[in-house]
Amino acid sequence: MATNEIVxxxxxxxxxxxxDPDTERIAVxxxxxxxxxxxxxxxxxxxxxxxxxxxxxxxxxDFADDPDRTKxxxxxxxxxxVHDAHGPVVLVxxxxxxxxxxxxxxQGHIVANFAVLGGTHLNYAKVDGLRTExxxxxxxxxxxxxxxxxxxxKENRVQSVQMTLTNAEPIxxxxxxxxxxxxxxxxxxxxxxxxxxxxxxxxxxxxxVRSWDAHLQLxxxxxxxxxxxxxxxxxxxxxxxxxxxxxxxxxxxxxMGERWSPVVTHRFPKHEPWTKDPHFLFxxxxxxxxxxxxxxxLRKTYGRVIGPLLNVLRSDDRxxxxxxxxxxxxxxxLGYLVDIEKSGGANLNxxxxxxxxxxxxxxxxxxxxxxxxxxxxxxxxxxEAYMGAKHPDRPEPDSLVQMNTLRENLLVxxxxxxxxxxxxxxxxxxxxxxxxxxxxxxxxD
Numbered sequence: 470m471a472t473n474e475i476v477x478x479x480x481x482x483x484x485x486x487x488x489d490p491d492t493e494r495i496a497v498x499x500x501x502x503x504x505x506x507x508x509x510x511x512x513x514x515x516x517x518x519x520x521x522x523x524x525x526x527x528x529x530x531d532f533a534d535d536p537d538r539t540k541x542x543x544x545x546x547x548x549x550x551v552h553d554a555h556g557p558v559v560l561v562x563x564x565x566x567x568x569x570x571x572x573x574x575x576q577g578h579i580v581a582n583f584a585v586l587g588g589t590h591l592n593y594a595k596v597d598g599l600r601t602e603x604x605x606x607x608x609x610x611x612x613x614x615x616x617x618x619x620x621x622x623k624e625n626r627v628q629s630v631q632m633t634l635t636n637a638e639p640i641x642x643x644x645x646x647x648x649x650x651x652x653x654x655x656x657x658x659x660x661x662x663x664x665x666x667x668x669x670x671x672x673x674x675x676x677x678v679r680s681w682d683a684h685l686q687l688x689x690x691x692x693x694x695x696x697x698x699x700x701x702x703x704x705x706x707x708x709x710x711x712x713x714x715x716x717x718x719x720x721x722x723x724x725m726g727e728r729w730s731p732v733v734t735h736r737f738p739k740h741e742p743w744t745k746d747p748h749f750l751f752x753x754x755x756x757x758x759x760x761x762x763x764x765x766x767l768r769k770t771y772g773r774v775i776g777p778l779l780n781v782l783r784s785d786d787r788x789x790x791x792x793x794x795x796x797x798x799x800x801x802x803l804g805y806l807v808d809i810e811k812s813g814g815a816n817l818n819x820x821x822x823x824x825x826x827x828x829x830x831x832x833x834x835x836x837x838x839x840x841x842x843x844x845x846x847x848x849x850x851x852x853e854a855y856m857g858a859k860h861p862d863r864p865e866p867d868s869l870v871q872m873n874t875l876r877e878n879l880l881v882x883x884x885x886x887x888x889x890x891x892x893x894x895x896x897x898x899x900x901x902x903x904x905x906x907x908x909x910x911x912x913x914d
Contacts, residue, residue, distance in 0.1 A: 850873075
């Protein structure tokens with residue numbers, strides 16, 4: 470491992486910096502377990518009074534020399550730094566995990582939300598820039614700044630190939646935190662070959678540092694939009710952050726430009742390569758920045774709809790009983806919110822509530838086009854499936870009907886979202902032909 474990277478399963482031994490001038494530097498082990506970023510800290514044993522770190526794993530213990538727990542630290546700092554032969558790594562969002570100890574020796578484990586490769590100080594609780602690469606976003610938008618010029622002979626044999634990769638101007642998506650995207654590229658020149666890779670990067674960039682969550686909420690919102698459009702749980706392939714006070718510097722200490730440091734994390738879904746390009750219900754050219762702005766507003770107003778829908782999309786049992794319930798919750802919330810937001814609550818009952826079936830009709834009335842023609846039949850099926858799941862005195866449809874009803878529920882929700890974002894009705898119907906939810910489930914003999 471010649472570069473500053475964290476390879477899953479390969480430990481790194483380095484020196485530990487906790488920001489406390491009264492503690493000595495000690496050797497620690499950093500590794501990616503495959504599910505967490507973990508730091509192992511050696512301890513001096515159960516009764517060692519001189520160990521400044523053992524109290525970080527002392528939950529449930531009382532100390533006679535500090536009964537109020539005010540003299541010493543009883544949890545790891547939020548930010549830590551490890552430095553080894555490959556370079557520095559800043560750990561963000563640190564917390565104690567577990568420990569083992571004998572009378573004379575022990576070890577404690579710390580897990581971190583993020584590992585910033587190349588960060589040089591402990592001020593990474595907030596950052597002023599964050600970039601993520603979402604391969605599905607590249608497929609959806611079709612952004613490209615690669616041109617290939619092929620010259621052939623009269624016999625139609627290729628004589629030369631010229632590839633040009635250029636840096637394109639970023640596309641502004643929304644005003645919050647200057648959300649933008651731009652095509653990106655990189656090349657590799659291994660022995661006997663040449664490879665060029667194109668992608669699309671999302672970027673949030675601010676003049677005053679903001680929390681990681683503030684940045685990631687916007688990146689996550691775009692990831693959710695692309696995932697709902699294709700009905701596939703997409704992920705992020707790479708992440709980088711920037712702090713303007715941690716720029717690249719020369720040996721003399723002068724600034725050599727901004728530093729975008731790679732980030733290792735298990736906090737959000739990772740990109741899983743696909744064999745065939747996904748199909749999208751929402752064409753990007755009909756969404757664009759205006760649709761992205763609408764999407765960010767939609768998530769705020771209709772969060773109780775979007776949340777359950779994403780729960781189904783990212784469920785390990787996407788066609789199971791809990792997903793059917795989640796789709797019913799989303800529809801119930803949507804009917805109520807549409808009536809409140811667009812009709813002033815005109816269809817609420819005398820208790821200011823919305824019954825399920827009337828709510829479904831409110832949704833359908835708000836849609837210019839529906840994903841299927843049997844809407845009245847769907848209303849009955851959706852009601853039977855949802856009420857059967859909620860009430861033990863109501864019978865449940867058989868499993869095949871439940872699965873197809875869930876499929877119809879999801880199509881209605883996604884069609885409604887697409888229409889709200891500005892997708893043309895005819896485009897939705899055309900894209901439905903290749904959508905993963907288009908075909909009904911059938912019994913196979």
